[in-house]
Amino acid sequence: MSSTQPVLAAGPGALNRPWRPSWHRHLHGPELAWAIAFIVPYAAVLVAFVIYPIAYGFWMASSPSLYAQLFASDEYWDAVVSTVLYVGIGVNTTMFLALLLSGFFMRRRWWVKAMLVVSMLPWALPAQTGFISFHWMMVYWGFLNSVLEKLFGIYGPDWLSHYWLALGANIVASTWKTMPFWTLILLAGRMAIPRDLYEAADIDGATGVRRFAHLVVPLLANLYLVCTLLSAIWMIGDFNTPNLVSGGAPVGSTEVLATLGVEYLFDHGKPELGVAVVMTALPVLIPLGIFLIRRLHTREVQL
Amino acid sequence: MSVALAWGRTPRRLRHRLRRLVSDAGTVVLSVVLLIWWLLPVYNMMLIALDPEGDTEFTGDIWPTAPTLEAFRGVLFQRYWYLQDFWHQLGNSFFIGIMTMALTVLIGSVASFALGRMRLGKGGAISTVALLIYAVPAYFLVIPFYRLMHGYGLMDSLWAVIAADVTLAIPYALLILQWYGRLIPMELDEAARVDGATPGQVYLQIYLPLMAPALAVVGTSALLTAWNEYLYQFMLLSSPGNKTVAITLATFFENEDTPWNYPVAASLIYALPPIALFFAVRRFIAAGLTLGGVKG
Helix, strand or coil, X not given: CHHHHHHHHCCCHHHCCCCCCCCCCCCCHHHHHHXXXXXXXXXXXXXXXXXXXXXXXXXXXXXXXXXXXXXXXXXXXXHHHHHHHHHXXXXXXXXXXXXXXXXXXXXXXXXXXXXXXXXXXXXXCCHHHHHHHHHXXXXXXXXXXXXXXXXHCCCCCCHHHCHHHHHHHHHHHHHHHHHHHHHHHHHHHHHCCCHHHHHHHHHCCCCHHHHHHHHHHHHHHHHHXXXXXXXXXXXXXXXXXXXXXXXXXXXXXXXXXXXXXHHHHHXXXXXXXXXXXXXXXXXXXXXXXXXXXHHHHHHHHXX | CHHXXXXXXXXXXXXXXXXXXXXXXXXXXXXXXXXXHHHHHHHHHHHHHHCCCCCHHHHCCCCCCCCCCHHHHHHHCCCCHHHCCHHHHHHHHHXXXXXXXXXXXXXXXXXXXXXXXXXXXXXXXXXXXXXXXXXXXXXXXXXXXHHHHHHHCCCCCHHHHHXXXXXXXXXHHHHHHHHHHCCCCHHHHHHHHHCCCCHHHHHHHHHHHHCHHHHHHHHHHHHHHHHHCCHHHHHHCCCHHHCCHHHHHHHHHHCCCCCCHHHHHHHHHHCHHHHHHHHHCHHHHXXXXXXXXXXX
16 A cells, blocks of 8 residues: 555645644744634534533433443344444445446546536435435335336335335435435545556556456545545434434334434433433444544545 | 458457447446436425325326426415425524534634644644544434533524534534645745734635635535434424424424325425535535545
8 A cells, every 4th residue: 555655645746745834833922812712612612512412421321220221121232233234234335336436427428527416416405305205215105116016017015114124225315315425535536546547557458347456446445444434433323314214113123323312312201311322332433433533644645 | 241351450440439339338327327316216205296185105106197386386385384484494494504504614714724724732632632522423412412402591592503513514624624724835824924914814815715615615514414404403492483494394294194295395495405505516515525525
């Protein structure tokens, strides 16, 4: 990996010059006052609406009996399994398809460019609109089964009353909504690969699959990893998709941790238990976050 | 014979052309499949919204048999009882969305200026903490947030939702702004400083104009955050005057007896502002992501 980096670094020159220290290594007097004034609004948001709620959450869910209660309940373990499947399958499907699709957008045809704009529609559409539509397509008398019956003469299943079909519906809807964003990021990464590398690969006879495997994949590896981590973190916290598409059906089995927490608050009036559900995800989230930050900090030498 | 000769004489060009044709055909087929994939849910919504009864699900229609714009009219003129406050609620949604956008851009840009350009001593530590907190998904904070808003006296206030949305939008904003900020040469700042500009002037006259593409990306994604998010609105806002379109839609969709064409038409109208904004700034988004989101 590292051997390819100097080549990339030689691309757009302005980017990769060593970072010059600015006009003051140590700020003092009015400079410091400006810097503090500039950082205060952000720090205030961070403390008032993030750090304090997190601390408050820890305090709310500090009783060990809550966790005993959780670990003894079946619905909690169902939610853990569903979360693992939803995130594990969903993130990898989305990212892999986004990687392939970003290659499609590299094609130089006018309609491909026009399609890039259309492709962002799911991303720009409010979650409520898009996911409710998915829900209504999947209900027994919905659009999907109508199409199957009218065009193919097949009587479709009741999609949202089978565990795997309902879980799959959530994953498909989430892929539909988030893939455009990741496609755009990966497309930007592909476009940052200098053209002469492609030409060199062409001369060496590496086209199609071989160019993808030996040129694109190694060069995009770090970006792909960062995107995968970020998307995993977002998906673990995703409330909209499972809540709107399957709504937990059948009988609460496709409930994930994010929706289970809210359900404990609303339907059972147990906010502490709801927070405890969320807290049990932290042992996974924090290492993911630290790993992500490490990858981001190496960004100056990476694509 | 002559055909075979012609084939033999120009096999390369012909093969090349054939390959190009196959590849083009493949691109077209893939394009059609992708268009169906992106647009199918929207088509499904249109189908329901254009149906006079809003019950295509029972008739099993897969194209509009008797299309009517009645549902859209019902929403726009607030004829259906459920949607009698539609315009007022859309106004509330707009207020939340635009304030979220403005505050995210403002707070994010000054913070990224202080961290990236002024080399605030502990800058690295602050952004690391911010990123680590980013690892805690937004919806995980919803219950403590709800309790805290009681404490801050912001229950049933649009500002509580704005605070939540800014909180959700700002880590990503800072990430993009800091990445993009690295592309602007420090020499520009230094030259202005030599001429006696204060940091405030450097921020306003050099940093902000040059950061415009990144700010457009950050602003758009902040508006999309506010438009996508409904759980916080649902929990924090209760009085009729403070309701938003998202809340009305959520209550509508939970109530299975209502005709579907009205809420679906309303949700399609509700979807227009973020789409319009996205199309207005799409050039900036391409530039912002190409340079800011990836290069670093």
